[in-house]
Amino acid sequence: MKEWEVIFANQKGEPTSLMISSEQQPSEEEAARAIRSQLFPLLVELDLNDFQDRAHSPTARWLKEQNGVSISSISPRP
Structure with a gap:
């Protein structure tokens, strides 16, 4: 696996930074989920109903x- x-x-x-x-290169949404799990471990399974299916990369949008x-x-990473 690549880093x-x-x-x-x-x-x-x-x-x-986060490794x-x-x-394959993670999408913005996959990266946002990894960031959320690091910064907010209790919110890993947060339901993003406000954004789900209405926004591209709902986790990234929520974080921002x-x-x-x-x-x-x-x-x-080299």
Whole structure:
């Protein structure tokens, strides 16, 4: 499996990185779910009914709108 580095701005606006193991490059939604599980472990199974099926990448949208967390890049780790 390949390692992917997800760089994102946390709640304080500080650049932070998270490593994800995956054969293919994770989508923004997959990266957002990994970030949510790290920052908010109790909310892993949060029901996003307000966004589900109405928004592209509902978890990424929720992180940005509710917590100020935004994904900057997803790149392979050398």
